[in-house]
Amino acid sequence: MTNNHPIGIFDSGIGGTSIWKAIHALLPNEKTIYLADSKNAPYGQKSKQEIIDLSKKNVDFLLNQNCKLVVVACNTATTNAISELRATYPIPFIGIEPAIKPAALNSKTQTIGILATQGTLNSDLFHKTAEMFQHTKIMEQVGHGLVQLIEAGDLNSPEMTQLLHSYLEPMIAANIDYLVLGCSHYPYLIPQIKKILPEHIQIIDSGEAVARQTRNILQEKVGLATLEAPKPIFYTNTNPHVLQSIIGQEYTVEEKEF
Numbered sequence: 001m002t003n004n005h006p007i008g009i010f011d012s013g014i015g016g017t018s019i020w021k022a023i024h025a026l027l028p029n030e031k032t033i034y035l036a037d038s039k040n041a042p043y044g045q046k047s048k049q050e051i052i053d054l055s056k057k058n059v060d061f062l063l064n065q066n067c068k069l070v071v072v073a074c075n076t077a078t079t080n081a082i083s084e085l086r087a088t089y090p091i092p093f094i095g096i097e098p099a100i101k102p103a104a105l106n107s108k109t110q111t112i113g114i115l116a117t118q119g120t121l122n123s124d125l126f127h128k129t130a131e132m133f134q135h136t137k138i139m140e141q142v143g144h145g146l147v148q149l150i151e152a153g154d155l156n157s158p159e160m161t162q163l164l165h166s167y168l169e170p171m172i173a174a175n176i177d178y179l180v181l182g183c184s185h186y187p188y189l190i191p192q193i194k195k196i197l198p199e200h201i202q203i204i205d206s207g208e209a210v211a212r213q214t215r216n217i218l219q220e221k222v223g224l225a226t227l228e229a230p231k232p233i234f235y236t237n238t239n240p241h242v243l244q245s246i247i248g249q250e251y252t253v254e255e256k257e258f
Contacts (some may be wrong), residue, residue: 003223006031006233007214008062008070010055013041013151014236014243015185016073019096022207023071023214024232030218031229033065035258036236036243042147043076044117044183051119055081059089061235061258068222071214072096073184075116075206079123092221094214097125098182099204104133106202107178111137113171116182118142126182139174141167143183150185153242161192168196181205188246 007030009020020034035058043051055077062070071094072078078095085093098120103112120126121140130138149160179201181187187205218224232251236243240253
């Protein structure tokens with residue numbers, strides 16, 4: 001089954017490019033269109049209805065670009081809006097949610113940490129997943145301020161370092177052996193996080209799992225691209241400088257109102 005239409009990917013900003021990179025690496029022939037709704041970031045502090053409305057706005061834009069499948073590269077949008085998106089639109093959606101399961105199943109200390117947005121940690125989907133692992137202590141920490149600093153390009157600022165220490169040190173003291181990154185922005189903080197965590201604590205994010213699921217759905221339901229893909233397209237509704245610095249100068253970022 002062949003389908004050369006693009007894959008659409010959206011996030012509340014630049015964080016979902018961590019998911020895009022994994023998809024692009026696994027499926028280099030697929031054309032991708034990435035939508036950074038940075039003007040409305042972060043989603044994690046908004047109401048469920050606001051998150052649903054913003055997600056629909058993004059999907060409408062991507063469907064106008066003839067996307068065959070949409071990856072919701074935002075934990076908050078997945079946990080709050082994906083069921084509504086699936087009920088509204090005829091195309092498949094791939095979501096991203098915190099990788100609690102592999103962390104809980106592999107934890108030797110029966111204690112894991114999760115760093116995520118308020119919107120993700122408050123969601124029904126997160127609570128349902130967490131309830132499956134009642135023998136594991138899950139230390140939840142809202143990453144207040146992290147998305148805003150990443151969106152501003154301040155990944156290595158003293159303020160970022162201070163916030164990460166305040167969020168991670170209680171988890172280290174509680175003897176976690178896995179840290180789950182529950183926001184697609186957070187993989188860009190892994191170098192700083194590794195400086196704080198002891199070596200035995202493993203960091204898990206969802207990028208590769210989402211890429212594999214995307215490939216599976218394309219193979220089973222939608223169709224893979226057979227033509228050599230044109231360069232990915234990146235849209236943002238704010239200053240494109242930070243997004244450009246994250247993805248590299250070889251790609252074009254277009255500032256567009258949506």
